[in-house]
Amino acid sequence: MTGWPVVAAPAPGHGPDEATARRRFVTVSFLFWFPIGMSIATGVLLFTERGMGLAAIAGFYAVHSLTAAAMELPTGGLSDVIGRRPVLAIAGLLNLAAFTLIGLGAAGWAIALGMGLMGLARALSSGPAEAWYVDTVHAHAGPGADLRTGLARGSSAISAALALGTLLGGGLPWLLGLAPGVGEWLTETTAGLVIPLSVPALLGALVEVVFVLYVLSALTEPPRPRTGVRGVVGGVPAAIAAGLRLGARDALIRRILLTASAAGAALAAVELLTPGRAAALMGTAESGALVFAGLACAGFLCSALGSQLAPLVARFAGSSERAVLVSLGLVTLGLTLLGLTAHAMSALATTVAVTGYGLVYLGLGAAGPNENDLLHRRVDASGRATALSVQSLSLQLVAAGAGLAAGTLPPGPLPWLLAATAVLSGALLWLRRTAPAKPIPDAVPRTEADGSATVSAHP
Numbered sequence: 001m002t003g004w005p006v007v008a009a010p011a012p013g014h015g016p017d018e019a020t021a022r023r024r025f026v027t028v029s030f031l032f033w034f035p036i037g038m039s040i041a042t043g044v045l046l047f048t049e050r051g052m053g054l055a056a057i058a059g060f061y062a063v064h065s066l067t068a069a070a071m072e073l074p075t076g077g078l079s080d081v082i083g084r085r086p087v088l089a090i091a092g093l094l095n096l097a098a099f100t101l102i103g104l105g106a107a108g109w110a111i112a113l114g115m116g117l118m119g120l121a122r123a124l125s126s127g128p129a130e131a132w133y134v135d136t137v138h139a140h141a142g143p144g145a146d147l148r149t150g151l152a153r154g155s156s157a158i159s160a161a162l163a164l165g166t167l168l169g170g171g172l173p174w175l176l177g178l179a180p181g182v183g184e185w186l187t188e189t190t191a192g193l194v195i196p197l198s199v200p201a202l203l204g205a206l207v208e209v210v211f212v213l214y215v216l217s218a219l220t221e222p223p224r225p226r227t228g229v230r231g232v233v234g235g236v237p238a239a240i241a242a243g244l245r246l247g248a249r250d251a252l253i254r255r256i257l258l259t260a261s262a263a264g265a266a267l268a269a270v271e272l273l274t275p276g277r278a279a280a281l282m283g284t285a286e287s288g289a290l291v292f293a294g295l296a297c298a299g300f301l302c303s304a305l306g307s308q309l310a311p312l313v314a315r316f317a318g319s320s321e322r323a324v325l326v327s328l329g330l331v332t333l334g335l336t337l338l339g340l341t342a343h344a345m346s347a348l349a350t351t352v353a354v355t356g357y358g359l360v361y362l363g364l365g366a367a368g369p370n371e372n373d374l375l376h377r378r379v380d381a382s383g384r385a386t387a388l389s390v391q392s393l394s395l396q397l398v399a400a401g402a403g404l405a406a407g408t409l410p411p412g413p414l415p416w417l418l419a420a421t422a423v424l425s426g427a428l429l430w431l432r433r434t435a436p437a438k439p440i441p442d443a444v445p446r447t448e449a450d451g452s453a454t455v456s457a458h459p
Contacts, residue, residue, distance in 0.1 A: 016136055016140070016220065017140055018137050018140055018141055018150075021132075021133055021136040021137055021140070021150070022133070022137075022149075022150045022153060022154075024133075024218045024219065025129060025130070025132070025133035025150060025153075025154050026153050026154055026157040027157075027214065027218070028088070028129045028211075028214065028215060028218070028219065029129060029154045029155075029157040029158050029161070030157045030158070030160065030161040031161070031207065031210060031211040031214055032088075032091070032092070032095075032125055032129070032161075032211055033157075033158045033161040033162050033165070034161040034162075034164065034165045034204075034207055035095065035099060035165065035203070035204025035205070035207040035208055035211075036095075036161075036162065036165065036204070037161055037162035037163065037164065037165020037166045037168075037169065037296075037300070038165040038166070038168055038169035038200040038201070038203060038204045038207075039099065039102065039165075039169060039200055039201045039204055040162065040165070040166045040169065040271070040296055041166045041167075041169045041170030041200070041275075041289050041290075041292050041293035041296055042169055042170065042173060042197045042198075042200050042201070042289050043102075043275075044057055044272065044275040044276065045197055045275055045279060045289050045292075046102075046195075046197040046198055046201070047060060047111060049195060049197055050105075050106050050111070052108065052111070054276070054407050055407050055408060056108065057272075057407065058272060058403050058404050058406065058407025058408070059112075059404070059407075060108075060111055060112055060115045061115065061268070061271070061272065061400075061403045062400045062403055062404050063112050063115045063116050063119065064115040064116065064118055064119040064122070065119065065264075065268075065396045065397070065399045065400030065403065066119070066396070066397075066400045067115075067116045067119030067120055067123070068119035068120070068122040068123045068126075068392070068393075068396040069123075069393050069396040069397045069400065070123075071119070071120055071123035071124070078124075079124075079127060079128040079131065083221055084128035084129065084131055084132040084135075084219060084221060085128075085132070085215055085216065085219045085220075085221060087124050087125075087128045088124070088125060088128045088129060088215045088219065089212050089215050089216055090124055091121040091122075091124035091125040091128075092121070092208045092209075092211045092212035092215065093208070093212060094117050094118070094120055094121035094124065095117070095118060095121040095204075095205075095208045095211075096205050096208040096209065096212075097114075097117050098114045098115070098117035098118035098121060099114070099118075099201045099202065099204040099205040099208065100114075100201075100202065100205045101113055101114030101117065102114040102115070102118075102198075102201045103194070103198040103199070103200075103201035103202040103204075103205065104193045104194065104198065104202070106192060106193065119396075122392075122396075123389070123392070123396075126388055126389050126391075126392035127387070127388030127389050127392070129154075129219075130151070130154065130372070130388060131388060132219055132221060133150060133151075133154065134147060134376055135221070136221075137150065139222075147373055147376055148310065148311050148314070148320075148369055148370075148373045149311065151368075151369045151372050151373060151376075152307045152308055152310050152311060152369040153307075153308075155303075155304075155307035155310075155365065155368050155369055156304040156307040156308050156365075158303075159300045159301065159302075159303035159304030159307060159361075159365060160300070160301070160304050162296070162300040162303075163296070163297040163298075163299075163300035163301045163304065164297070165204075166293050166296040166297050166300065167293050167294065167296075167297040168200070168293075169200035169203075169204075169293060170200075170289045170290050170291075170292060170293015170294065170296070170297075171290060171293060172196070172199050172200055172203075173196035173197045173199065173200070173289055173290075174287070174289065174290040176196040176199065177196060182196075186199075197289065250378060252321075252374060252378065253375065253378055253387075255429045255430065256371050256374060256375055256391060257390065257391060257394040258394070258426055258429055259324060259328065259367070259371060259426045259429065259430075260371075260391045260392070260394040260395040261394045261395060261397070261398040261422075261426070262328065262398070262422050262423045262425065262426030262427075263331075263364055263367070263395055263423070263426075264394070264395035264396060264397070264398035264399035264402060265398050265399070265402040265418075265419045265422035265423065266331055266335060266360060266364065266419050266422070266423050267364075267395075267399055268398075268399040268400075268402035268403040268406060268419070269335065269338075269402060269403075269406050269415055269416055269418075269419035270299075270335075270338075270357070270360060270419075271403075272403050272406050272407060273406060273415060273416070274292060274295065274296075274357065275289070275292045277342075277353075278291040278292035278295065279292075280345075281345060281350070295354065295357060298354075298357075298358060299357055299358060299360070299361040300361060302358045302359075302361040302362040302365065303361040303362065303364060303365035304365060305362060305365065306327070306361065306362040306363065306364065306365025306366035306367075307365040307366065307368060307369055309365075309366055310323065310365070310366050310367075310368070310369035310370050311369070313326060313327065313366050313370070314370050314373075319433075320370040320371075320373050320374050321370075321374070321430055321433060322430070323366065323367070323370040324367050324370050324371055324427075324430050325427055325430035325431065326366075327363045327364070327365075327366040327367035327370070328363060328367055328423055328424075328426055328427035328430070329363070329427055330359045330360075330362055330363030330366070331359065331360050331363035331364055331367075331423045331427075332363075332420050332423045332424045332427060333356070333359055334355075334356040334357065334358070334359030334360035334361075334362075334363065335356065335360060335416055335417070335419050335420035335423060336356070336416075336417065336420045337352050337353065337355060337356025337359070338353055338356040338357060338360070338416045339413040339414075339415075339416030339417040339420060340352070340413060341353040341356070342411070342412050342413045342416060343412055343413070371391075372388075372391075375387060375388070375391065398422075402418075402419065402422070405418070406419075
């Protein structure tokens with residue numbers, strides 16, 4: 001037995017075809033991450049305008065990461081038990097509440113609650129959409145179908161959503177500042193609840209409504225066995241236990257999880273430290289938000305380019321494993337450049353820092369689809385969302401710790417170089433090829449008499 005809850009697999013040829021599934025997966029990925037992108041450019045600066053220090057802001061992001069980490073496995077198991085669509089819809093509703101709290105909250109507890117709800121939504125969303133896509137493609141074309149192209153397009157859609165959202169989110173406060181008296185009128189009319197920097201988060205809440213409606217209408221999936229409260233409560237721990245065993249029995253999956261941890265350290269440093277550097281360069285929070293929005297947009301476009309190039313990198317390097325090694329090398333180089341220019345404001349130093357920023361996202365974008373291609377060939381449909389949640393758990397735990405460390409360390413090269421060291425350690429794991437893993441055994445076929453269906457597994 002695989003240890004996963006038994007789930008009915010759709011018959012081959014049924015459900016959306018590959019092109020339709022890919023299009024819906026791309027749309028869902030874009031809609032989920034677009035509002036998050038709108039809040040990225042203004043997040044740190046908004047909290048600063050609310051009177052919060054850097055250590056407190058690092059704490060807010062730690063609340064997000066730790067909540068996501070704590071709930072990754074339970075929510076991944078929930079998706080494997082009750083279905084992908086309802087879990088994604090709940091994630092959208094939680095983000096709706098989170099963006100509202102972040103946009104309107106002036107007190108620390110309100111911001112922390114909003115970040116916690118966003119972390120819970122992140123945990124809920126970390127596997128179901130991708131699991132739905134892989135399940136649907138396998139159902140239509142069989143387990144040997146190409147996944148890398150669709151995964152790369154989904155990753156590119158996420159990057160494009162973050163790029164466009166960040167550009168829009170960073171530009172809105174700046175545009176409001178250009179109109180005489182608009183920002184002041186907005187603040188006075190709402191008694192300080194809404195300020196120009198909070199507008200992107202509130203618009204993000206509206207986008208979440210569109211996301212929920214699309215998920216409920218487009219992500220069709222085969223009916224699952226009726227599951228009551230007892231079935232859910234009993235099925236989720238079984239999926240969690242299987243998820244925790246995942247890395248213990250497979251060296252390749254261990255590498256993927258450790259690589260996700262390294263990516264978490266890189267992202268924590270970039271997301272926490274770059275907005276302050278942009279504001280220091282420009283002199284004001286609004287101008288800094290605009291510059292950071294443009295920089296983040298360029299970074300996410302680099303990530304999208306990296307995702308599109310992922311299959312080519314794998315062919316050039318000779319395998320998906322070697323492609324991950326090359327990609328993480330680029331990330332390490334980018335973080336090192338950011339660290340070496342941390343105290344410099346000259347045009348040359350700024351150019352080098354921007355180049356480093358782009359290399360970080362280019363490398364992360366190229367690594368992701370190759371890692372997940374390897375992962376999906378190790379797990380079957382009944383545990384796919386849980387496996388993705390374990391991967392996200394590794395990223396979130398390290399991101400939380402790295403963010404807290406970066407917020408307390410003295411400003412300068414040290415936080416950047418520590419993140420570069422973490423990524424380099426992850427890259428070195430891929431120097432040696434792993435021995436072929438023993439295939440995960442197929443689930444034992446069940447007869448109709450005992451009310452279960454066969455689950456297919458592939459190595």
